[in-house]
Each structure stands twice: as C-alpha cells, then as structure tokens.
Amino acid sequence: xxxxxxxxxxxxWVQPDTVPxxxxxxxxxxxxxxxxxxxFHRHEKSQxxxxxxxxxxxxxxxxxxxxxxxxxxxxxxxVLHSVKFSGSxxxxxAFIDPAVxxxxxxxxxxxxxxxxxxxxxxxxxxxxxxxxxxGMAQRLVALLLDEMAIAAxxxxxxxxxxxxxLRKLVDMIVADPGDRVxxxxxxxxxxxxxxxxxxxxxxxxxxxxGRWRQQLRIMLALQLLAKxxxxxxxxxRLGYESAGxxxxxxxxxxxxxxxxxxxxxxx
Numbered sequence: 005x006x007x008x009x010x011x012x013x014x015x016x017w018v019q020p021d022t023v024p025x026x027x028x029x030x031x032x033x034x035x036x037x038x039x040x041x042x043x044f045h046r047h048e049k050s051q052x053x054x055x056x057x058x059x060x061x062x063x064x065x066x067x068x069x070x071x072x073x074x075x076x077x078x079x080x081x082x083v084l085h086s087v088k089f090s091g092s093x094x095x096x097x098a099f100i101d102p103a104v105x106x107x108x109x110x111x112x113x114x115x116x117x118x119x120x121x122x123x124x125x126x127x128x129x130x131x132x133x134x135x136x137x138x139g140m141a142q143r144l145v146a147l148l149l150d151e152m153a154i155a156a157x158x159x160x161x162x163x164x165x166x167x168x169x170l171r172k173l174v175d176m177i178v179a180d181p182g183d184r185v186x187x188x189x190x191x192x193x194x195x196x197x198x199x200x201x202x203x204x205x206x207x208x209x210x211x212x213x214g215r216w217r218q219q220l221r222i223m224l225a226l227q228l229l230a231k232x233x234x235x236x237x238x239x240x241r242l243g244y245e246s247a248g249x250x251x252x253x254x255x256x257x258x259x260x261x262x263x264x265x266x267x268x269x270x271x
Contacts, residue, residue, distance in 0.1 A: 020099035058093035114158030182243030
C-alpha cells in the first residue's frame, strides 16, 4: 500500500498522533489490495477519511457507515472504530488535532465532498510529513480545514445493535441478503420470537425490522455497485423480483436511480 507523502512503504507508517502537526495527511493507493480489515481502535486526533476508488465501510460502537466513492467519513477524536475495505483502493486520510476541529461535527457522520475538497486533500497528502508550518503548506492546510467544515453531511448510516442475538442476525442477513424469508423465520433463526425481535430491534436501532433491513440492503447495494456489478446483478443478489423494483426502492431511499446516484458521486 504505497503512501503518497514521504512514507513509501507500510513499514514506514508513523502513528499520526505522534506527529507534531495539527493536520497529518496520508494517501493510500493499490490495485491489488484484496480485503483488509482494521480491528477496533481509536486515535487522539480526529480522522477525515476519503475514498476516491474502492469500497469502504466503518463500524463504530452502535453504528455502521458505508462510504461510497468520492465521499468521506468523519470520526471524532477518541471514537472507537473499525475499518474494512476491499478490491482496488485509492483513499486519503487527514488526522486532525481536536484543538483545530471547532467547526467540524461533534459526532461521526458521512460527508459529501466537493472537487475542491478532494483536490486539497490529495495535494496535502503529497506534503512532507513534517511540512513547514508557514507559507504555502500552512495556507493549504487552513483551506483544507475550511472546506471540511462546510461539507454537507450524508445519510448512509445504519444503527448497529449490540445485543448478541441481533448481531448474529445481522451476520446472517449480510451473508445472504437475498433471502426473502419472513420476519418470523429470521427471529426463529436468531433463537427468539417475532415479538421479541421487533422489540429488540426497535430498542437498539429506533427502527422497525423492515425499515432497518431495507436500510442495510441499500448499504450493501452501494458496496456492490461500487465493485462494478450491474443493476440487474445487484437486484438479483439482494433478492428483488426485478431490476425495476430495486431501482424504485433505491430512488425512494436516496433520491435518484442507481446509475445517476453513482455518477453523481463520481462527479
């Protein structure tokens, strides 16, 4: 995983919390990354993570965020999180001292990015790790923070239950998202009654089971589309009767059909 500033190899990785700069940026690029999972961890610095190419998901205590290409996720200082990404990847990270995060969100969220914000982060990732705290480098970092602060929040968040039976159910749904069995059948597989499942999912996520499962399928759809699957293939994978019914659901949830939505993310 080549890193695009003066860090050339993974063995040269320097923990951003130890770097005496208010903003520390890294770029990661690989066409043969495979599947990588970073276990739960936290940073003293807040983290702004942008993906230009590839599939990225981030889980925090109580929530799952999917980050489609051209979008970013904001993780405040000290928040415990894990990261998964697969396939070819091009991504950029900015680790930011909480002392300069005053205009940035107080909680985790996905963020829509502008072309200017993306270019600023790419350029910052090419700065030396210990860049001069004056002149052009200082102005670049200041403008980067300003652009992050006005980035529009996204909606791709899924509350994740902490109950062990519900997590088992989540794993089963993710393993076979096209399984169209009833809620009663899903409850039985998780070792509980339908009524108990409804009560637990509402308590832990604030959603009905049907709404929560639909939101999960949307997030899985974005991952599959980002991998290059066709709309028909995604519809089949998620268990929809036709591509048309999948497109209708996608448009209702995200405001645009899949092809247009992914094109908007790219541009």
